[in-house]
Amino acid sequence: MSELTEQTSVPIKKKAKVEKGFLAATWGIAALLFAFILAPVLAVFVQSFGIGNGGFTFEYYARFFSNPSYFQALFNSVAAGTVSTLIILMIAIPFALYVTRSNTYLSKTYRGIGLLPLVAPPFIFSLALIILFGRRGVVSQWIADFTGIEISIYGFWGVVIAQILGYFPIAYMMIESSMRNMNPSLEHASQDLGAGQGRTIRKVTLPLAGTAILKAGLIVFVMALADFSNPLIIGGGENFLASDAFLLVTGQQNLEMAAVLGVFLVLPSFLVFLFQTYILKDHEVATTTGGANNPLHPKVKAAMFGVSTVMALFIVVMFVMVVMSAFVQIIGINNELTLDHFSDTSGWGFLWNSVIVSFFAALLAAGLGILQGYMTARKNVPMKKLTEFTALFGLAIPGTVMGIGYVLIFNGAPFFLTGTIFLLVMNMAFRKIGVGLEAGISKMQQLDVSLEEASSDLGSGPYHTFRRVVAPLLTPAFMAGFVYTFMTSMVSVSSVIFLISPGTNLAAPYILNLADQAAVGRASAMSFILIVIVLACMGLLKLIERRSGTSV
Amino acid sequence: MSEEPILQLKQIEKSFGETTVLRDITLDVKQGELITFIGPSGSGKSTLLRVVGGFHPQTGGTVVLGGKSIDALPPEKRSTGMVFQNYALFPHMSVYDNVEYGLKIQKVGKAEKDERIREALKQVQLDGYEDRKPSELSGGQQQRVAIARCLVLKPEVLLLDEPLSNLDANLRVIMRDEIRRLKEELNLTIIFVTHDQEEALSISDRVLVLKDGIVQQLDAPSVIYQHPANEFVANFVGHANLMEGTFKVEDGQTFFQAKKEEGLRFPVEGETPSNDSGTVLLRPEMIERDPESRHQGTVEKAVYHGNYVRYYISLYGESLFLDDNNPFHKSLLQKGEKVGVSFPKHLHVLPGK
Ligand SMILES: Nc1ncnc2c1ncn2[C@@H]1O[C@H](COP(=O)(O)OP(=O)(O)O)[C@@H](O)[C@H]1O
Numbered sequence: 001m002s003e004l005t006e007q008t009s010v011p012i013k014k015k016a017k018v019e020k021g022f023l024a025a026t027w028g029i030a031a032l033l034f035a036f037i038l039a040p041v042l043a044v045f046v047q048s049f050g051i052g053n054g055g056f057t058f059e060y061y062a063r064f065f066s067n068p069s070y071f072q073a074l075f076n077s078v079a080a081g082t083v084s085t086l087i088i089l090m091i092a093i094p095f096a097l098y099v100t101r102s103n104t105y106l107s108k109t110y111r112g113i114g115l116l117p118l119v120a121p122p123f124i125f126s127l128a129l130i131i132l133f134g135r136r137g138v139v140s141q142w143i144a145d146f147t148g149i150e151i152s153i154y155g156f157w158g159v160v161i162a163q164i165l166g167y168f169p170i171a172y173m174m175i176e177s178s179m180r181n182m183n184p185s186l187e188h189a190s191q192d193l194g195a196g197q198g199r200t201i202r203k204v205t206l207p208l209a210g211t212a213i214l215k216a217g218l219i220v221f222v223m224a225l226a227d228f229s230n231p232l233i234i235g236g237g238e239n240f241l242a243s244d245a246f247l248l249v250t251g252q253q254n255l256e257m258a259a260v261l262g263v264f265l266v267l268p269s270f271l272v273f274l275f276q277t278y279i280l281k282d283h284e285v286a287t288t289t290g291g292a293n294n295p296l297h298p299k300v301k302a303a304m305f306g307v308s309t310v311m312a313l314f315i316v317v318m319f320v321m322v323v324m325s326a327f328v329q330i331i332g333i334n335n336e337l338t339l340d341h342f343s344d345t346s347g348w349g350f351l352w353n354s355v356i357v358s359f360f361a362a363l364l365a366a367g368l369g370i371l372q373g374y375m376t377a378r379k380n381v382p383m384k385k386l387t388e389f390t391a392l393f394g395l396a397i398p399g400t401v402m403g404i405g406y407v408l409i410f411n412g413a414p415f416f417l418t419g420t421i422f423l424l425v426m427n428m429a430f431r432k433i434g435v436g437l438e439a440g441i442s443k444m445q446q447l448d449v450s451l452e453e454a455s456s457d458l459g460s461g462p463y464h465t466f467r468r469v470v471a472p473l474l475t476p477a478f479m480a481g482f483v484y485t486f487m488t489s490m491v492s493v494s495s496v497i498f499l500i501s502p503g504t505n506l507a508a509p510y511i512l513n514l515a516d517q518a519a520v521g522r523a524s525a526m527s528f529i530l531i532v533i534v535l536a537c538m539g540l541l542k543l544i545e546r547r548s549g550t551s552v
Numbered sequence: 553m554s555e556e557p558i559l560q561l562k563q564i565e566k567s568f569g570e571t572t573v574l575r576d577i578t579l580d581v582k583q584g585e586l587i588t589f590i591g592p593s594g595s596g597k598s599t600l601l602r603v604v605g606g607f608h609p610q611t612g613g614t615v616v617l618g619g620k621s622i623d624a625l626p627p628e629k630r631s632t633g634m635v636f637q638n639y640a641l642f643p644h645m646s647v648y649d650n651v652e653y654g655l656k657i658q659k660v661g662k663a664e665k666d667e668r669i670r671e672a673l674k675q676v677q678l679d680g681y682e683d684r685k686p687s688e689l690s691g692g693q694q695q696r697v698a699i700a701r702c703l704v705l706k707p708e709v710l711l712l713d714e715p716l717s718n719l720d721a722n723l724r725v726i727m728r729d730e731i732r733r734l735k736e737e738l739n740l741t742i743i744f745v746t747h748d749q750e751e752a753l754s755i756s757d758r759v760l761v762l763k764d765g766i767v768q769q770l771d772a773p774s775v776i777y778q779h780p781a782n783e784f785v786a787n788f789v790g791h792a793n794l795m796e797g798t799f800k801v802e803d804g805q806t807f808f809q810a811k812k813e814e815g816l817r818f819p820v821e822g823e824t825p826s827n828d829s830g831t832v833l834l835r836p837e838m839i840e841r842d843p844e845s846r847h848q849g850t851v852e853k854a855v856y857h858g859n860y861v862r863y864y865i866s867l868y869g870e871s872l873f874l875d876d877n878n879p880f881h882k883s884l885l886q887k888g889e890k891v892g893v894s895f896p897k898h899l900h901v902l903p904g905k
């Protein structure tokens with residue numbers, strides 16, 4: 001038989017061809033990803049060497065290291081990031097242990113409180129800290145009245161505290177989910193072998209959560225490093241990388257120096273991104289769900305509970321302060337109830353802008369992201385790896401860097417796009433498109449290929465199959481991606497603040513500006529409205545999750 | 553059954569990159585015939601079926617359907633209907649919408665469409681379930697919808713990839729009979745993939761045994777079981793004692809003489825191989841318990857199965873196993889006991905290696 005086989009000439013066919021429409025779509029998306037993610041970042045690099053304004057030069061880097069204020073900015077950003085990250089991890093680990101090991105109404109409430117900062121604009125805690133400890137803050141005055149000592153929260157430590165509160169939920173979320181998915185029988189085995197609970201946590205639980213903890217720490221560090229709004233509001237004039245870069249662009253039009261600062265912002269993000277995408281990905285500990293979690297020993301539990309309570313109270317007090325300050329004349333000074341702060345007509349206009357921009361950005365990000373996710377999972381389209389890489393990298397790039405990059409490319413000829421709604425939409429959409437892409441890929445991995453095969457077996461062409469079978473099944477993923485992008489766009493500041501014009505201002509940058517000018521009442525009122533909108537979106541997301549029966 | 557083959561596979565080859573999964577497969581399927589592909593996991597059954605359906609273009613050879621080569625056609629242009637192992641029902645559509653799906657694409661008129669859907673659902677005994685979602689159906693019902701969804705398009709060949717493997721044992725037998733009934737009633741041409749040898753023997757007109765992408769045998773079920781082409785088929789379809797030996801004629805009587813042991817020698821009838829030696833097939837039910845026999849072995853192990861007892865015995869140093877059917881009113885032998893056995897007169901001799 002084998003002889004016969006060798007005689008038959010075998011025409012080798014090429015891999016399955018991709019339909020023209022999908023090919024066109026993937027090229028289109030790739031072009032957009034290049035224009036709105038890669039090109040801006042490259043522009044920042046190029047500009048930092050003076051190309052585009054004179055010739056290639058290291059002059060700006062030399063200036064960066066010789067001018068103490070720039071170096072101070074780098075130092076402050078790194079130091080604040082490091083301190084915040086370490087403290088966040090020290091709180092998030094016991095917090096997550098407490099929440100995952102108790103199943104009480106209280107622990108669920110704590111979980112909600114721990115995640116609460118996600119729904120607020122990133123500078124909400126700076127605002128709250130000013131309300132409490134600012135020059136005319138509630139607590140500051142109280143201390144001054146009793147002791148005569150003037151305290152001020154402005155400066156390095158104010159930034160650190162605001163970062164701890166603001167970035168806590170990111171770390172908490174990641175650590176909690178790894179602890180929740182841990183197989184409880186491993187801990188049982190450890191205790192069965194004679195280890196006490198403390199030892200079990202140290203030798204089994206924490207090492208198993210190790211990857212998640214490392215990942216959380218790295219991500220929080222790069223986010224805090226690139227923190228823009230807290231240094232601006234509560235930094236008290238201290239130098240930090242992102243806020244200085246912003247001031248260099250808007251105040252001095254010194255794009256080259258801003259670009260150099262941008263490079264120092266984007267490099268750590270890029271390295272961490274590479275590290276977690278290519279190295280940590282394979283190190284996730286295989287876990288199984290199911291089975292009750294191991295309850296904590298009362299003493300251990302008391303310690304965890306103590307830490308969690310302090311943190312939860314702190315977060316709640318901050319939110320309460322903002323809400324209260326939205327509804328009284330001047331908090332701490334004139335506590336008369338009023339709705340005056342809500343009658344800010346330009347504020348409402350900007351809020352409307354935010355809704356419009358976020359809506360279209362979410363539509364684009366979720367729609368294109370999921371389409372690309374489908375093609376990545378199912379079609380033999382070109383540049384799959386590159387598009388996925390770029391889209392995910394878009395999620396990791398600090399907003400300040402994107403903002404500078406957009407200014408560099410789109411501000412002048414031939415585009416003149418800064419200040420347009422269009423550019424704001426594109427900026428928000430492409431910073432988040434990675435979420436839709438990942439959602440699309442993972443949903444397609446859950447869907448059995450045989451559904452599409454059955455459709456084509458029944459006579460349906462590839463586009464018809466996509467419309468009638470794939471698209472309806474991707475709808476929950478689309479909705480989730482849409483709501484997520486909408487929510488995060490509503491509160492995002494650091495990138496769009498470079499791109500707004502007086503006519504196209506948005507709510508979050510507007511509030512930042514109010515807070516910066518210590519217009520605390522109006523800033524609080526606007527923040528309150530934003531939080532309500534975002535919370536409503538979260539509710540919608542939960543509803544979708546429940547209706548579709550999948551976790552999104 | 554007309555004699556013209558409706559489906560022809562001619563020297564089909566299939567490789568995924570460097571690995572060749574199917575080699576030189578040639579097969580004619582007649583109208584109204586049910587052919588089973590059977591083989592161990594990874595032998596290429598699904599791949600061969602998917603070559604016919606158009607999901608994996610073959611790397612060599614030709615598929616001819618209704619007299620025309622369909623090599624260039626994508627799945628949606630082939631008049632084949634595939635029933636997937638997991639049924640692949642569209643979860644967001646009702647039973648009716650699932651069955652309607654293909655008809656809509658063919659733009660069949662409303663009246664005819666309704667009539668055909670009604671008929672197809674009736675054929676699979678699902679009338680009244682039109683508005684259910686797939687998730688509201690049992691496994692067997694989902695299976696029926698998947699079949700109806702194909703039947704309604706009147707495909708020239710129905711392709712089923714391990715369609716019964718997700719059902720429990722009882723339902724499996726019911727659905728097997730059901731498929732056989734549909735085939736007879738509607739004169740369907742069916743290719744059926746399974747790894748269950750009992751299923752293959754009971755449902756098929758012909759069975760194609762695959763191993764490592766190479767056809768081992770293509771024959772009617774009885775031929776496959778009683779006259780396997782080689783050791784692999786003998787062992788894969790049913791259980792087998794295979795014994796090497798020679799045929800000798802003494803005083804006009806032919807004897808089979810086992811190679812290993814002088815004493816294992818018994819008379820046979822019928823044709824013997826030309827070179828007087830070969831491997832004979834002794835199915836366990838062909839060897840009988842016979843206290844009178846001069847072949848007395850020792851029980852090594854006895855396994856009770858209900859309708860039969862399987863005895864593993866040693867006989868002149870050879871290990872054999874036999875099935876003692878209908879064990880009612882017979883004493884169960886224990887390990888170490890003596891057992892007399894007698895051998896059949898008509899033997900199948902495997903072709904020489
Ligand atoms: N899409 C594919 N890519 C690469 N190899 C494949 C693919 N599909 C099947 N194979 C390989 O082809 C061989 C036969 O597979 P399959 O036809 O599914 O076997 P069976 O259905 O008999 O269990 C296996 O070795 C399998 O790994």
Ligand SMILES: [Mg+2]
Pocket residue numbers: 597598599
């Ligand atoms: Mg298979």
